[in-house]
Amino acid sequence: MASVRKEVSNKQLILRDYVTGSPKESDMYVKTSTIKLEIPNGSKAVLLKNLYLSYDPVMRIELKIRSSLPIPLSRHYLGTERLFGWPISVTQFSVLVSRHLDYKEGDFVWGPAIWEEYSLVKEPNLTKIHHTDVPLSYYTGILSYPGITAYAGFYEICSPKKGEYVLVSSASGTVAQLVGQFTKLMGCYVVESAGSQQKVDLLKNKFWFDEAFNYKEECDLNAALKRYFPNGIDIYFENVGGKMLDAVLLNMRDHGRIAGCGMTSTYNLDEPERINLMFIIYKRIRMEGFSAIEYFHLYPKFLDHILPYIRESKIVYVEDLAEGLENGAAALLGLFSGCNVGKQVLVVSRE
The missing domain is CATH 3.90.180.10 (Medium-chain alcohol dehydrogenases, catalytic domain)
Incomplete structure (x- = not known):
């Protein structure tokens, strides 16, 4: 020292x-x-x-x-x-x-x-x-803000139920990889999207998610989501925005929930992309943006939840x-x- x-x-x-x-x-x-x-x-x-x-x-x-x-x-x-x-x-x-x-x-x-x-x-x-x-x-x-973001977004915003269908975007980052594992521990079906084949292989072979796909190789995101979710999506953990969000809204089930965590596709844009939000009304979808800071009071509860999983290697990071x-x-x-x-x-x- x-x-x-x-x-x-x-x-x-x-x-x-x-x-x-x-x-x-x-x-x-x-x-x-x-x-x-x-x-x-x-x-x-x-x-x-x-x-x-x-x-x-x-x-x-x-x-x-x-x-x-x-x-x-x-x-x-x-x-x-x-x-x-x-x-x-x-x-x-x-x-x-x-x-x-x-x-x-x-x-x-x-x-x-x-x-x-x-x-x-x-x-x-x-x-x-x-x-x-x-x-x-x-x-x-x-074990800091990204972890709290995943915990609060999934459990507090999305209110998951066992057996539901979950999509997580930008899936190899901290928040998304953790949300996907919370989803599996909950007994839900989870598909994650990523931007390279290397990341897709990681998601399927290391995290054992049900499915994963490279969104950059999909010329029709709507068709891709219908392939992975023929019965629709209950929960979407949003990290990307743009065309992905547009396609997701078409494939959400009635009374679906969307946690708005980030929109990385828009960060380099001078003008925001236009999204057709009418399906939020048609399908009675609840979409809520949030920040980890407003859930920081849950930090002790979050640590109690996640640390045993890390120590038992039930959560991979x-x-x-x-x-x-x-x-x-x-x-x-x-x-x-x-x-x-x-x-x-x-x-x-x-x-």
């Missing part, structure tokens, strides 16, 4: 400016500064060493010019430069120095992230990690690890283009 008052170098991933269209590696760069591993007397701050950083598709929205979007800007700043990090990003940290009563040196915590090696957090709002018998990187995904902030931009762009297989995580330090 680093000693107090020592000064160390601190790499940071910097965003040059807001991005229109598809982002490029040149939109970001790595800067090295220094940071003192100390906290002023009287402060309630904590000094953190970042171990793992989470990549999530919704981060694409944070790169855009925000004038036309209703979501408040949440970028962190360093002088006139924009640090590449968001409150919706999750980091797993080790506490180096603390003057806060709730955190002590040596604690492992997870929470909001700035993309750098060390972070001084003046008003910490971090979640302490009590279960260290599972990999610490899991707290960037399956796949990660795609990139090493070092130098490779942060490339891995992020790979996530946006679907190159990742499993939860995309950046390893900042393994110590």
